[in-house]
Amino acid sequence: MGTVVDAANKEANGIAHTNKKVTVVFVLGGPGSGKGTQCANIVQHFGYTHLSAGDLLRAEIKSGSENGTMIQNMIKEGKIVPSEVTIKLLQRAIEENGNDKFLIDGFPRNEENRAAFEAVTGIEPEFVLFFDCPEEEMENRLLSRNQGREDDNIETIRKRFRVYMESSVPVIEYYNAKGKVRKIDAARPIEEVFEAVKAVFTPPSDKVAA
Numbered sequence: 001m002g003t004v005v006d007a008a009n010k011e012a013n014g015i016a017h018t019n020k021k022v023t024v025v026f027v028l029g030g031p032g033s034g035k036g037t038q039c040a041n042i043v044q045h046f047g048y049t050h051l052s053a054g055d056l057l058r059a060e061i062k063s064g065s066e067n068g069t070m071i072q073n074m075i076k077e078g079k080i081v082p083s084e085v086t087i088k089l090l091q092r093a094i095e096e097n098g099n100d101k102f103l104i105d106g107f108p109r110n111e112e113n114r115a116a117f118e119a120v121t122g123i124e125p126e127f128v129l130f131f132d133c134p135e136e137e138m139e140n141r142l143l144s145r146n147q148g149r150e151d152d153n154i155e156t157i158r159k160r161f162r163v164y165m166e167s168s169v170p171v172i173e174y175y176n177a178k179g180k181v182r183k184i185d186a187a188r189p190i191e192e193v194f195e196a197v198k199a200v201f202t203p204p205s206d207k208v209a210a
């Protein structure tokens, strides 16, 4: 079941409304747990559009936006950018895309993100895909990622882990209490993790008995 984006709230936020009916899956997990890697696989197999909040913020820096310097400083410090900035980027990306099902990766990152997104868009996630991975493994992955990210250094990585534990884990707990979390053991090879992910996205009627 999708969610109809609430017209009044969208107008208040300055986004033209289309009453687009969308299905949203939030993809959460610690820094380096493999969210982006698995989202790419889900896109290929299940036809979702992948929206990474971090990628949208990095693109905003590159675009020369008035918020660019603020966003860059927040990312360097591993801090969470104010919700209105990130939500506008997500809303625009949803509106501009012809697809009606989205993986929103790395969002909501804190309670403010969660409550503001729900209030502004009226969108409730179908479920939350949660990649559970030990910190030591995530640290090793981030230190060898080699994508030139300014926040993949040990000092910022430690700050990101702290923010994750203090601000993001409570959001996962919130959705867990609502029965919406699909937890995946992410400390396995990429292909094995994807087998578990596939089981979450495959409707029960399509599952073949082993």
Ligand SMILES: Nc1ncnc2c1ncn2[C@@H]1O[C@H](COP(=O)(O)OP(=O)(O)OP(=O)(O)O)[C@@H](O)[C@H]1O
Binding pocket: 029, 030, 031, 032, 033, 034, 035, 036, 037, 038, 054, 106, 141, 142, 144, 145, 146, 186, 187, 188, 189, 190, 191, 193
């Ligand atoms: N299951 C896995 N086993 C080993 N390495 C992995 C696995 N999944 C992803 N990686 C690698 O770990 C690094 C981090 O993965 P990815 O970028 O997908 O994580 P992320 O959760 O999106 O991180 P961030 O929150 O920093 O954006 C990448 O170099 C990726 O190739």
Ligand SMILES: Nc1ccn([C@@H]2O[C@H](COP(=O)(O)O)[C@@H](O)[C@H]2O)c(=O)n1
Binding pocket: 031, 052, 053, 054, 055, 057, 074, 075, 076, 078, 079, 080, 081, 082, 086, 105, 106, 107, 108, 109, 113, 151, 160
């Ligand atoms: N909801 C979000 C998501 C991300 N950020 C900032 O971007 C950084 C990188 O995010 P990744 O998901 O790509 O790791 C993150 O550390 C935050 O600084 C944010 O503010 N809000």
Ligand SMILES: [Mg+2]
Binding pocket: 035, 036, 052, 054, 106
């Ligand atoms: Mg990522």
